[in-house]
Structure formats: C-alpha cells, structure tokens
Amino acid sequence: MYTFYHAPGSSSMAVHIALHEVGAPFEGRVISLLDRDRDPPEFRTMNPEGKVPTLVIDGRPLTEVAAILYYLARTYPGASLFPFGDIEAEAQVISWMSFIASTVHPARRQGLDHAQAVYRLADQRLGPNTWAVGDYSIADIHLFRLFWRFRGSLGADPTVFPNLCAHYDRMMERLAVRKTCEVEAALGYNLPA
Numbered sequence: 518m519y520t521f522y523h524a525p526g527s528s529s530m531a532v533h534i535a536l537h538e539v540g541a542p543f544e545g546r547v548i549s550l551l552d553r554d555r556d557p558p559e560f561r562t563m564n565p566e567g568k569v570p571t572l573v574i575d576g577r578p579l580t581e582v583a584a585i586l587y588y589l590a591r592t593y594p595g596a597s598l599f600p601f602g603d604i605e606a607e608a609q610v611i612s613w614m615s616f617i618a619s620t621v622h623p624a625r626r627q628g629l630d631h632a633q634a635v636y637r638l639a640d641q642r643l644g645p646n647t648w649a650v651g652d653y654s655i656a657d658i659h660l661f662r663l664f665w666r667f668r669g670s671l672g673a674d675p676t677v678f679p680n681l682c683a684h685y686d687r688m689m690e691r692l693a694v695r696k697t698c699e700v701e702a703a704l705g706y707n708l709p710a
Contacts, residue, residue, distance in 0.1 A: 518542040518543060518544060519536070519541060519542070519543040519544070519572055519573060519574060520543065520544050520546060520572075520573035521533070521536060521543045521544065521545045521546065521570065521571075521572055521573075522546050522548050522560055522564070522569055522570065522571040522572075522573075523545060523546070523547065523548065523569050523570050524547065524548045524549065524550045524569045524707065524708070525547065525700075525701035525702070525704045525705060525706050525707070526666065526701060526706035526707075526708050527550060527569055527570075527708060528569070528570065528582050528622070528662060528663075529569040529570035529582075530662045530665070530697060530701060531570075531582050531586060531658045531659050531661070531662040532570040532572060532582060532585045532586065532589070533545075533570075533697045533700070533701065534658050534661070534662070534693050534694055534697045535585070535586050535589045535590075535598065535655065535658055535693075536589065537692075537693035537694075537696050537697055538589075538596055538598060538658070538691075538693040539589050539590075539592070539593035539596040539598070540593070540596070541589065541592075541593065543572075545700075546560070547704055548560065548567075548569050549707045550569075550707060550708055551707050551708075552707075553567060563578045564578050564580060566580070568580050568581075570582060570585055572585045572588070574588075582618070582659060582662075583614045583615075583617075583618055583655075583659065586598070586614070586655035586658060586659060587599070587614075587655065589655075590654075590655050597652065597653070598653070598654055598655050598658075599654055599655060600650065600651060600652065600654065603651075606650055606651050609649075609650040609651075609656075610649070610650050610654050610655065610656045613649045613650060613656035613659070613660065614655065614656055614659055616639075616642070617639075617656070617659045617660055617663060618659075620635055620638075621635055621636070621639055621660070621663050622663060624636070625666075625667065625670075632667065633677075636664070636667060636673070636678055636681065637677065637678070639660070639664075639681060640677075640678045640679065640680045640681045641680075643660075643680040643681060643684060644680055645680060645683075646680075647687065648684075648687075649684075653691075657684070657688065658688075660681075660684065661684065661685065661688040661694065664678075664681050664684070664685055665685065668682075668685065673685075
C-alpha cells in the first residue's frame with residue numbers, strides 16, 4: 518500500500534485521480550499548504566522540500582506530478598494511461614507533460630492576462646481532439662487538474678476556451694475524477710490565493 522501525501526485541490530489532485538484510475542491501494546495524508554508547521558515530521562524527513570504530491574513506495578518517496586503519473590502508468594499498464602509501444606505517441610504524452618509543467622503550471626503566478634494567454638495556447642494545442650494524445654492518458658489527467666484550478670479561480674469562458682471546456686466536461690464524466698473531486702471537497706480546499 519502506498520502512502521500519499523497531498524493537499525486537496527493542489528497539483529497532487531492529478532496523482533489522486535490517477536490512483537483512483539489504476540485502483541491502487543493507498544493511505545492519504547493531508548498536508549495543509551497554509552499551515553506548514555503542521556506537516557508530519559516524517560514527511561519533512563523524507564521530503565525536505567515539503568512538496569506535494571509525494572507518493573511513498575516501499576518507504577521511498579517519489580515527488581513531482583509527472584514522475585508519479587508515469588510511475589503509476591508503468592506500474593499499472595492495464596489501466597491504459599500511457600501509449601506503450603507507440604514511440605511517437607509516447608513522445609507526444611511527454612511533450613504535453615513538459616508543456617503543462619513548464620508553461621501552464623507557472624502561468625497563474627504571472628497574472629491573469631498571461632495565464633489567459635497560456636490557456637488559449639493550450640486550448641489551441643488541444644484542438645477539437647477528445648484527448649490530448651490519441652486515447653486517454655496521464656497527459657489528460659495533468660491538464661485537467663490545472664484547468665480545473667484555473668477555471669475555478671480565474672474563470673474560463675467556454676467561448677474563449679472551447680476545447681479545454683469540452684475536455685473538462687469529458688474528464689468530469691470519469692468515475693475516478695468525480696470520486697477524487699468528492700473526496701477532496703469533503704476534506705476541504707486549503708490553498709494559497
């Protein structure tokens with residue numbers, strides 16, 4: 518069983534969704550991003566940066582959303598969260614994951630205008646495709662979490678972001694996504710502004 522350190526609504530939500538998608542057994546431990554003095558001592562011992570998500574695998578911590586999503590996709594290939602065997606599709610998923618981590622994720626910190634420009638770029642890149650790369654993958658989970666937050670905190674006009682809004686709606690039809698949203702809402706969102 519994994520131990521999963523997370524903060525509801527934060528980037529760790531993507532890993533939470535993936536854990537439900539693959540059906541992995543885990544024990545969740547909530548970290549408050551607004552009260553870091555309450556972090557469990559063992560969390561800071563194994564993860565001095567104090568980053569979430571952190572997935573503990575046989576006593577070893579794994580951090581960073583993309584790495585954990587990839588680990589879960591590789592460990593649970595039956596969940597079909599990664600296009601194994603199609604080198605171009607694999608590279609496209611990695612391209613999306615890199616774009617999301619390096620461009621989309623930090624966009625909010627640079628102001629509303631910049632964030633909207635970046636999300637317009639993401640909307641254009643997604644286009645009318647059902648999923649980011651062929652079939653549903655970890656790229657969709659990662660993209661959803663960030664758009665979920667953007668949509669909730671900054672607003673997202675479906676006429677401006679039609680592809681991302683349609684993707685969001687498809688994601689919300691997935692049982693793992695709905696379950697994660699319900700669990701995290703019940704725990705309470707404790708996020709910085």
